[in-house]
Amino acid sequence: MNTIRWPSFIAITAALCAALFLAIFLSGGPRSTTAAVGIDPNRASFGICFGSDRYTCVVDGDTIWFEGRKIRVADINTPEISSPGCASERQLGQKAKMRLQALLNQGAFSLEPIDRDQDQYGRDLRIITRDGKSLGETLVAEGLAERWQGTRRNWC
Structure with a gap:
């Protein structure tokens, strides 16, 4: 049975995290939570x-x-x-x-x-x-x- 050794696991995890952070950085950074929630709080049908x-x-x-x-x-x-x-x-x-x-x-x-x-x-x-x-x-x-x-x- 193939088992991943801890040094390999850490290296793969670090590489994946680096790739994720690079993708976030290149896309302009994390999205604001206010954009998802909306800065204008009221909505109605008038x-x-x-x-x-x-x-x-x-x-x-x-x-x-x-x-x-x-x-x-x-x-x-x-x-x-x-x-x-x-x-x-x-x-x-x-x-x-x-x-x-x-x-x-x-x-x-x-x-x-x-x-x-x-x-x-x-x-x-x-x-x-x-x-x-x-x-x-x-x-x-x-x-x-x-x-x-x-x-x-x-x-x-």
Whole structure:
């Protein structure tokens, strides 16, 4: 019966380990565990809010409900749809709402706090990000929102 002697076993094991470490080194190193887990912890299927039963849905272009919490997107302002100043503001507001819903449903996201937790209406103030980029900034770039300046503007 052939038996492997300890010196041979150690030499083979060392060679295999060296080959494994070389392969890991040449491939760019070990993969981050955060990539597997995801750096953005939240994921949900967002509908459009209707009626009083609101848990995870989009109210308008800058307000959502997520897991029973009402959240104001803190870094943007979008046109009003509940009490718009004109028909074009309502149209643009509807587009912003639908686009925010689509963005939220595209994958995991984070809710980043700002310098204060809530606004005067009791909504949590958060910046919604994916891979460190603001979804609100996407709406701004697409002409569906403006950066929050501290006051609402007239969209008409």
